[in-house]
Amino acid sequence: xxxxxxxxxxxxxxxxxxxxxxxxxxxxxxxxxxxxxxxxxxxxxxxxxxxxxxxxxxxxxxxxxxxxxxxxxxxxxxxxxxxxxxxxxxxxxxxxxxxxxxxxxxxxx
Amino acid sequence: xxxxxxxxxxxxxxxxxxxxxxxxxxxxxxxxxxxxxxxxxxxxxxxxxxxxxxxxxxxxxxxxxxxxxxxxxxxxxxxxxxxxxxxxxxxxxxxxxxxxxxxxxxxxxxxxxx
Numbered sequence: 001x002x003x004x005x006x007x008x009x010x011x012x013x014x015x016x017x018x019x020x021x022x023x024x025x026x027x028x029x030x031x032x033x034x035x036x037x038x039x040x041x042x043x044x045x046x047x048x049x050x051x052x053x054x055x056x057x058x059x060x061x062x063x064x065x066x067x068x069x070x071x072x073x074x075x076x077x078x079x080x081x082x083x084x085x086x087x088x089x090x091x092x093x094x095x096x097x098x099x100x101x102x103x104x105x106x107x108x109x
Numbered sequence: 110x111x112x113x114x115x116x117x118x119x120x121x122x123x124x125x126x127x128x129x130x131x132x133x134x135x136x137x138x139x140x141x142x143x144x145x146x147x148x149x150x151x152x153x154x155x156x157x158x159x160x161x162x163x164x165x166x167x168x169x170x171x172x173x174x175x176x177x178x179x180x181x182x183x184x185x186x187x188x189x190x191x192x193x194x195x196x197x198x199x200x201x202x203x204x205x206x207x208x209x210x211x212x213x214x215x216x217x218x219x220x221x222x223x
Contacts, residue, residue, distance in 0.1 A: 036214075043215055051208075099144075
Protein backbone atom coordinates (compact mmCIF):
# COMPACT_ATOMS: atom_id res chain seq x y z
CA UNK A 1 0.00 0.00 0.00
CA UNK A 2 1.40 3.36 -1.04
CA UNK A 3 1.19 6.06 1.66
CA UNK A 4 1.58 9.68 0.68
CA UNK A 5 2.01 11.92 3.69
CA UNK A 6 1.73 15.68 3.77
CA UNK A 7 2.70 18.11 6.51
CA UNK A 8 1.60 20.25 8.08
CA UNK A 9 -2.13 19.49 7.90
CA UNK A 10 -2.93 23.19 8.11
CA UNK A 11 -1.06 26.45 8.14
CA UNK A 12 -2.03 30.05 8.89
CA UNK A 13 0.32 32.77 7.67
CA UNK A 14 0.30 36.52 7.32
CA UNK A 15 0.20 38.17 3.91
CA UNK A 16 3.76 38.60 2.66
CA UNK A 17 5.18 35.63 4.56
CA UNK A 18 6.89 32.86 2.64
CA UNK A 19 5.92 29.31 3.45
CA UNK A 20 6.61 25.73 2.48
CA UNK A 21 4.99 22.32 2.86
CA UNK A 22 6.28 18.77 2.61
CA UNK A 23 5.10 15.71 0.78
CA UNK A 24 6.72 12.36 1.54
CA UNK A 25 6.24 9.15 -0.37
CA UNK A 26 7.82 5.70 -0.66
CA UNK A 27 10.78 6.01 -3.02
CA UNK A 28 10.50 2.53 -4.52
CA UNK A 29 8.77 2.16 -7.91
CA UNK A 30 8.43 5.93 -8.15
CA UNK A 31 7.22 7.32 -11.46
CA UNK A 32 5.91 10.86 -10.95
CA UNK A 33 4.93 13.40 -8.31
CA UNK A 34 2.04 15.81 -8.83
CA UNK A 35 1.09 18.98 -6.92
CA UNK A 36 -2.45 20.37 -7.07
CA UNK A 37 -4.06 23.48 -5.65
CA UNK A 38 -7.70 23.11 -4.53
CA UNK A 39 -9.71 26.18 -3.65
CA UNK A 40 -12.97 25.75 -1.79
CA UNK A 41 -15.95 25.04 -4.09
CA UNK A 42 -13.67 24.73 -7.11
CA UNK A 43 -11.82 21.92 -8.90
CA UNK A 44 -8.32 20.76 -7.97
CA UNK A 45 -5.92 22.48 -10.37
CA UNK A 46 -2.64 20.92 -11.47
CA UNK A 47 0.41 22.99 -10.49
CA UNK A 48 3.37 20.75 -11.27
CA UNK A 49 4.25 17.27 -12.44
CA UNK A 50 7.81 16.16 -11.68
CA UNK A 51 9.49 12.91 -12.59
CA UNK A 52 13.26 13.27 -12.20
CA UNK A 53 15.31 13.39 -9.02
CA UNK A 54 16.42 16.96 -8.45
CA UNK A 55 13.60 18.43 -10.57
CA UNK A 56 12.68 21.99 -9.69
CA UNK A 57 9.66 23.73 -11.17
CA UNK A 58 8.34 27.27 -10.78
CA UNK A 59 5.07 29.02 -11.54
CA UNK A 60 5.06 32.66 -10.48
CA UNK A 61 5.60 32.78 -6.70
CA UNK A 62 5.14 29.03 -6.30
CA UNK A 63 7.94 26.52 -6.78
CA UNK A 64 8.51 22.85 -6.03
CA UNK A 65 11.47 20.50 -5.67
CA UNK A 66 11.72 16.72 -5.85
CA UNK A 67 14.01 14.21 -4.15
CA UNK A 68 13.13 10.73 -5.34
CA UNK A 69 15.99 9.00 -3.51
CA UNK A 70 14.77 10.03 -0.08
CA UNK A 71 11.11 10.26 -1.08
CA UNK A 72 10.08 13.86 -0.52
CA UNK A 73 8.95 16.97 -2.34
CA UNK A 74 8.70 20.55 -1.08
CA UNK A 75 6.27 23.20 -2.27
CA UNK A 76 7.30 26.81 -1.61
CA UNK A 77 5.18 29.94 -1.79
CA UNK A 78 7.07 33.22 -1.74
CA UNK A 79 5.29 36.32 -0.41
CA UNK A 80 1.95 34.62 0.31
CA UNK A 81 -1.20 36.47 -0.73
CA UNK A 82 -4.79 35.93 0.49
CA UNK A 83 -5.65 34.43 -2.93
CA UNK A 84 -3.11 31.66 -2.22
CA UNK A 85 -5.48 30.33 0.45
CA UNK A 86 -6.37 26.80 -0.64
CA UNK A 87 -5.63 23.15 0.06
CA UNK A 88 -2.43 21.95 -1.60
CA UNK A 89 -2.46 18.28 -2.56
CA UNK A 90 0.42 16.13 -3.61
CA UNK A 91 -0.01 12.82 -5.38
CA UNK A 92 2.49 10.11 -6.16
CA UNK A 93 2.33 7.66 -9.01
CA UNK A 94 3.80 4.20 -9.01
CA UNK A 95 1.20 2.55 -11.23
CA UNK A 96 -1.69 4.75 -10.15
CA UNK A 97 -1.99 8.25 -8.74
CA UNK A 98 -2.35 8.20 -4.95
CA UNK A 99 -3.12 11.44 -3.11
CA UNK A 100 -2.10 12.75 0.27
CA UNK A 101 -4.63 14.42 2.58
CA UNK A 102 -3.38 17.89 1.71
CA UNK A 103 -2.08 20.97 3.50
CA UNK A 104 -4.71 23.62 4.08
CA UNK A 105 -3.20 27.11 3.80
CA UNK A 106 -4.91 30.26 5.01
CA UNK A 107 -3.27 33.60 4.32
CA UNK A 108 -4.53 36.53 6.39
CA UNK A 109 -4.33 40.12 5.10
CA UNK B 110 -14.55 26.04 -15.99
CA UNK B 111 -11.76 23.51 -16.31
CA UNK B 112 -13.11 21.67 -19.32
CA UNK B 113 -14.41 18.79 -17.19
CA UNK B 114 -18.08 19.21 -16.30
CA UNK B 115 -19.85 17.17 -13.65
CA UNK B 116 -23.58 17.00 -13.03
CA UNK B 117 -25.37 17.25 -10.77
CA UNK B 118 -23.37 19.42 -8.35
CA UNK B 119 -25.40 18.15 -5.39
CA UNK B 120 -27.44 15.00 -4.98
CA UNK B 121 -29.48 13.65 -2.08
CA UNK B 122 -30.72 10.12 -2.49
CA UNK B 123 -32.37 7.45 -0.40
CA UNK B 124 -30.79 4.08 0.13
CA UNK B 125 -33.25 2.38 -2.24
CA UNK B 126 -32.87 4.93 -5.07
CA UNK B 127 -30.96 4.55 -8.31
CA UNK B 128 -29.17 7.61 -9.63
CA UNK B 129 -26.31 8.42 -11.99
CA UNK B 130 -23.47 10.91 -11.89
CA UNK B 131 -22.30 12.33 -15.18
CA UNK B 132 -18.90 13.59 -16.26
CA UNK B 133 -18.15 15.18 -19.61
CA UNK B 134 -14.93 16.49 -21.17
CA UNK B 135 -14.21 17.88 -24.62
CA UNK B 136 -10.47 18.26 -24.11
CA UNK B 137 -9.64 15.33 -26.37
CA UNK B 138 -8.39 13.34 -23.38
CA UNK B 139 -8.31 9.56 -23.62
CA UNK B 140 -8.21 8.67 -19.93
CA UNK B 141 -10.92 9.38 -17.36
CA UNK B 142 -11.07 8.71 -13.65
CA UNK B 143 -13.53 8.59 -10.75
CA UNK B 144 -12.27 9.64 -7.33
CA UNK B 145 -14.10 9.71 -4.00
CA UNK B 146 -13.34 12.11 -1.20
CA UNK B 147 -14.76 11.39 2.23
CA UNK B 148 -14.33 13.79 5.14
CA UNK B 149 -10.74 14.02 6.40
CA UNK B 150 -9.54 11.34 3.99
CA UNK B 151 -7.40 11.68 0.88
CA UNK B 152 -8.87 11.38 -2.57
CA UNK B 153 -9.46 7.67 -3.23
CA UNK B 154 -9.19 6.31 -6.74
CA UNK B 155 -12.27 4.30 -7.73
CA UNK B 156 -12.10 3.60 -11.46
CA UNK B 157 -9.83 4.31 -14.41
CA UNK B 158 -10.89 4.25 -18.05
CA UNK B 159 -8.41 4.42 -20.90
CA UNK B 160 -9.72 4.62 -24.47
CA UNK B 161 -13.18 3.74 -23.16
CA UNK B 162 -12.00 0.51 -21.53
CA UNK B 163 -11.99 0.04 -17.78
CA UNK B 164 -8.40 -0.59 -16.77
CA UNK B 165 -8.68 -0.19 -13.03
CA UNK B 166 -11.30 -1.09 -10.47
CA UNK B 167 -9.93 -0.23 -7.07
CA UNK B 168 -11.93 -2.78 -5.05
CA UNK B 169 -15.06 -0.68 -5.28
CA UNK B 170 -18.36 -2.27 -4.12
CA UNK B 171 -20.70 -3.35 -6.90
CA UNK B 172 -23.31 -0.78 -5.84
CA UNK B 173 -21.10 1.64 -7.82
CA UNK B 174 -21.17 0.86 -11.52
CA UNK B 175 -19.14 2.97 -13.99
CA UNK B 176 -19.89 3.36 -17.67
CA UNK B 177 -17.83 5.02 -20.39
CA UNK B 178 -19.88 5.07 -23.62
CA UNK B 179 -17.31 7.21 -25.47
CA UNK B 180 -14.09 9.06 -24.75
CA UNK B 181 -15.92 12.26 -23.77
CA UNK B 182 -18.42 10.88 -21.25
CA UNK B 183 -18.13 8.95 -18.03
CA UNK B 184 -20.99 7.91 -15.75
CA UNK B 185 -21.17 6.50 -12.27
CA UNK B 186 -24.40 4.58 -11.69
CA UNK B 187 -25.45 4.32 -8.06
CA UNK B 188 -27.90 1.87 -6.50
CA UNK B 189 -28.71 0.75 -2.96
CA UNK B 190 -26.07 3.00 -1.46
CA UNK B 191 -25.29 3.28 2.24
CA UNK B 192 -25.04 6.45 4.34
CA UNK B 193 -21.27 5.96 4.52
CA UNK B 194 -21.14 6.43 0.73
CA UNK B 195 -21.94 10.11 1.29
CA UNK B 196 -18.93 11.96 -0.09
CA UNK B 197 -17.65 14.24 -2.82
CA UNK B 198 -17.23 12.35 -6.10
CA UNK B 199 -14.70 13.86 -8.47
CA UNK B 200 -14.15 13.06 -12.11
CA UNK B 201 -10.83 13.77 -13.81
CA UNK B 202 -9.28 13.31 -17.22
CA UNK B 203 -5.80 13.27 -18.71
CA UNK B 204 -4.46 13.12 -22.27
CA UNK B 205 -3.41 9.50 -21.83
CA UNK B 206 -3.23 7.13 -18.89
CA UNK B 207 0.17 8.35 -17.79
CA UNK B 208 1.28 10.36 -14.81
CA UNK B 209 3.50 12.59 -16.95
CA UNK B 210 0.46 14.83 -17.31
CA UNK B 211 -1.50 16.64 -14.64
CA UNK B 212 -5.11 15.59 -14.33
CA UNK B 213 -7.95 17.99 -15.15
CA UNK B 214 -10.67 17.72 -12.51
CA UNK B 215 -14.33 18.59 -12.49
CA UNK B 216 -15.93 20.42 -9.57
CA UNK B 217 -17.42 17.25 -8.18
CA UNK B 218 -20.82 15.96 -7.12
CA UNK B 219 -21.59 16.27 -3.41
CA UNK B 220 -23.60 13.13 -2.63
CA UNK B 221 -25.67 12.64 0.50
CA UNK B 222 -27.27 9.25 1.13
CA UNK B 223 -30.16 9.35 3.60
